[in-house]
Amino acid sequence: MEGSPATKKSKPDQKKLPQPPSTPPHDPTTESTSSPPPTETKSLLSRPHKDSIHGTLAVAMALLSEGPQGEGAVLLDQAGQFIAARARAPLMDAAAALLYDHGLHACAGGTLFLANFPQTEDTIKLLFQANLKRIVLVPVAMTVPQEANKGLPAEPTGGTLPQEANKGLPAEPTGETLPQEANKGLPAEPTGGTLPQEANKGLPAEPAGGNQIIWSRLSRSSPTMVSTLIPEINFPSEKTPVADSIGTPGKVAEKRSDRWYATQDWISSMKLLTEDKMKQLVADYEDMHQEASKSFKAFQKALLNLLWFTPDFSSEKLRPTDLKHLKSSFGRDSRLYGPWAAQESCQELDMMDIVGYLVTYLVSLRSEDSDRRVGAALVQDDVLISYGYNAFRSQATHFDLPRTKKQSQQHTTKYPYVIHAECNAVLFSKVTNLGEARIYTNYFPCLSCFRILEYKKIRDIRTQGISKWNYDDYEKDFAHSQAEFQLGFTGRKEQPSRATSDTRPKKLEL
Numbered sequence: 001m002e003g004s005p006a007t008k009k010s011k012p013d014q015k016k017l018p019q020p021p022s023t024p025p026h027d028p029t030t031e032s033t034s035s036p037p038p039t040e041t042k043s044l045l046s047r048p049h050k051d052s053i054h055g056t057l058a059v060a061m062a063l064l065s066e067g068p069q070g071e072g073a074v075l076l077d078q079a080g081q082f083i084a085a086r087a088r089a090p091l092m093d094a095a096a097a098l099l100y101d102h103g104l105h106a107c108a109g110g111t112l113f114l115a116n117f118p119q120t121e122d123t124i125k126l127l128f129q130a131n132l133k134r135i136v137l138v139p140v141a142m143t144v145p146q147e148a149n150k151g152l153p154a155e156p157t158g159g160t161l162p163q164e165a166n167k168g169l170p171a172e173p174t175g176e177t178l179p180q181e182a183n184k185g186l187p188a189e190p191t192g193g194t195l196p197q198e199a200n201k202g203l204p205a206e207p208a209g210g211n212q213i214i215w216s217r218l219s220r221s222s223p224t225m226v227s228t229l230i231p232e233i234n235f236p237s238e239k240t241p242v243a244d245s246i247g248t249p250g251k252v253a254e255k256r257s258d259r260w261y262a263t264q265d266w267i268s269s270m271k272l273l274t275e276d277k278m279k280q281l282v283a284d285y286e287d288m289h290q291e292a293s294k295s296f297k298a299f300q301k302a303l304l305n306l307l308w309f310t311p312d313f314s315s316e317k318l319r320p321t322d323l324k325h326l327k328s329s330f331g332r333d334s335r336l337y338g339p340w341a342a343q344e345s346c347q348e349l350d351m352m353d354i355v356g357y358l359v360t361y362l363v364s365l366r367s368e369d370s371d372r373r374v375g376a377a378l379v380q381d382d383v384l385i386s387y388g389y390n391a392f393r394s395q396a397t398h399f400d401l402p403r404t405k406k407q408s409q410q411h412t413t414k415y416p417y418v419i420h421a422e423c424n425a426v427l428f429s430k431v432t433n434l435g436e437a438r439i440y441t442n443y444f445p446c447l448s449c450f451r452i453l454e455y456k457k458i459r460d461i462r463t464q465g466i467s468k469w470n471y472d473d474y475e476k477d478f479a480h481s482q483a484e485f486q487l488g489f490t491g492r493k494e495q496p497s498r499a500t501s502d503t504r505p506k507k508l509e510l
């Protein structure tokens with residue numbers, strides 16, 4: 001996602017205006033690869049590679065498709081900035097819809113993640129026309145329609161790419177390779193916030209006539225694809241509680257040895273899952289996929305289960321309250337109970353909600369604040385148009401910032417340096433008219449984010465939890481509730497837990 005570049009119109013009184021920063025705005029969705037920080041500080045954060053996030057978004061979008069085979073696509077521009085993600089429309093492949101929505105100029109030199117191969121030959125032609133630099137195929141379904149394959153290098157059976165096509169690409173990781181490993185050799189991510197023209201500098205020159213498409217895959221098979229969703233595992237340093245590094249809520253060990261063992265346990269359980277259960281899940285998935293042409297619901301269910309049972313999704317925080325709800329059949333318009341909702345306030349979610357929450361969760365994994373990872377996703381007309389997570393502002397990196405929360409030492413806290421997830425989602429949206437947009441967040445937005453959402457007329461706010469922010473005094477909390485109320489809050493919200501419901505002011509009746 002790129003922040004809209006400041007329009008450089010020369011105005012007579014420009015000298016009086018605040019000058020734009022000499023460096024481009026910080027884009028939290030990119031990370032510097034040029035000067036890796038010291039290993040000790042690096043272990044403060046574990047973040048999945050952007051490719052994993054975008055590949056998974058494509059899969060999530062495929063869940064929303066209608067038709068015999070799900071298809072989802074995610075488009076990034078040439079600087080690697082997110083443009084949009086969407087599912088197949090009834091008469092249009094997801095990839096084609098993105099190209100038509102955003103135009104070839106936005107796509108040239110860009111990257112397209114495809115969960116399942118587009119089914120029509122017209123779309124393949126369009127992919128060549130788009131001069132994309134990279135197409136990442138996420139093989140959620142193992143079959144590539146013969147029709148669609150026309151004109152492309154022939155694929156040997158078993159789904160591997162021909163050696164020719166693989167030339168120059170890194171060897172694909174096998175089985176249980178961790179994401180860090182798997183990412184080695186992938187094209188370096190651009191450094192923060194560069195404008196497309198700038199970002200192009202140093203990239204290999206496009207051959208005359210364009211059309212240099214590098215076919216790459218997140219992985220050869222679903223197990224590896226799923227394993228790339230797991231955040232990098234760094235052995236925690238003294239500074240890092242286990243909860244930060246391995247994402248196990250409520251399991252913060254005090255001593256180094258405890259942390260170490262907790263991490264070990266987690267790794268072995270992950271391995272167990274990768275090697276045994278995951279194989280089983282994938283086998284089930286493949287079996288069910290055979291049935292997919294007969295029953296699309298089965299495909300959706302299998303895919304969702306596959307995502308669901310990765311360690312992250314089955315963590316305590318995200319555990320479905322009752323798996324039997326998931327096991328029931330559902331389609332685009334059917335309802336099911338929200339896995340994130342507390343038992344006493346089980347909420348109904350539709351497929352877009354599930355995908356919305358999945359996206360907020362995924363992007364929150366990229367958060368630069370290891371204390372609290374917040375994710376936000378903007379959706380308009382069932383298209384994911386932007387996302388954001390809490391990240392440190394321009395010219396500040398997560399390696400040298402204060403992390404303390406103590407209000408008595410305001411200048412040493414992290415807060416002045418953090419841009420909130422919702423702000424980033426809005427700031428980096430390429431769609432500027434957000435009146436019809438809906439926002440998903442994994443935490444209840446704070447008051448300042450509410451102001452921004454109100455300003456942008458985003459009134460459909462769907463959130464997974466009650467407010468977690470510490471408002472020191474009643475006024476602030478009250479103002480927050482009022483703002484929420486005045487907005488005409490349309491989102492679904494969990495009931496406050498007993499602990500907080502007593503202290504929160506009652507909503508006003510208008």
Ligand SMILES: O=c1ccn([C@H]2C[C@H](O)[C@@H](COP(=O)(O)O)O2)c(=O)[nH]1
Nearest residue numbers: 369372374390418420421445446449
């Ligand atoms: O609406 C919100 C509120 C807060 N955030 C971010 C800002 C910080 O990075 C964390 C809060 O940290 P604590 O340690 O829990 O105080 O969340 C946000 O993105 N959106």
